[in-house]
Amino acid sequence: MTDDDQQLRVSKIRNGTVIDHITGGQALNVLAILGIDGTSGESVSVAMNMPSDRLGKKDIVKVEGKELSQNEVDVLSLIAPAASINIVRDYEVIEKHRVERPSVVEGVLECPNHNCITTEDEPVQSRFAVVEDGVRCEYCDTIIRDNLPAHILAD
Ligand code: CTP
Ligand code: ZN
Numbered sequence: 001m002t003d004d005d006q007q008l009r010v011s012k013i014r015n016g017t018v019i020d021h022i023t024g025g026q027a028l029n030v031l032a033i034l035g036i037d038g039t040s041g042e043s044v045s046v047a048m049n050m051p052s053d054r055l056g057k058k059d060i061v062k063v064e065g066k067e068l069s070q071n072e073v074d075v076l077s078l079i080a081p082a083a084s085i086n087i088v089r090d091y092e093v094i095e096k097h098r099v100e101r102p103s104v105v106e107g108v109l110e111c112p113n114h115n116c117i118t119t120e121d122e123p124v125q126s127r128f129a130v131v132e133d134g135v136r137c138e139y140c141d142t143i144i145r146d147n148l149p150a151h152i153l154a155d
Contacts, residue, residue: 012088018086025057054082075109
């Protein structure tokens with residue numbers, strides 16, 4: 001079976017965003033980055049560990065009526081570096097781009113240092129530099145190396 005045949009297992013969407021070529025097994029972490037837990041009622045399809053020529057296995061997330069912010073895309077690229085973002089209008093893909101590794105990620109992640117200014121009751125957004133072995137808080141220099149998804153800010 002080709003990639004295309006497999007993708008037909010999940011129906012097409014009318015308006016919204018399809019995140020394709022997600023690293024196999026990362027779909028639920030992608031949903032966490034997007035702040036989607038299902039309770040706000042949007043239609044979401046998730047396919048996990050689908051056969052992919054390019055990746056071996058890939059996940060796909062389709063969200064009706066949602067466009068991603070650049071901050072969300074930036075963090076997403078760290079856990080799914082081969083992902084493509086497809087914007088769908090009236091069933092057609094009107095825009096497609098691959099994610100790129102950013103040099104900085106803002107918002108979305110929470111600094112693990114409880115004394116960091118970004119985790120106090122201050123209106124300071126988190127800001128991390130993307131470094132070789134993880135991401136480094138630009139305020140307190142704490143480095144998150146492992147398990148990035150555990151540091152996604154709850155909405
Ligand atoms: N898609 C969808 N609903 C639509 C249109 C597209 O869910 N109305 C999905 C497709 O199933 C596919 C992704 O969006 O997973 C990209 O669609 P398309 O560009 O048509 O597919 P490909 O050319 O196979 O994409 P790529 O080259 O990026 O692999
Ligand atoms: Zn910090």
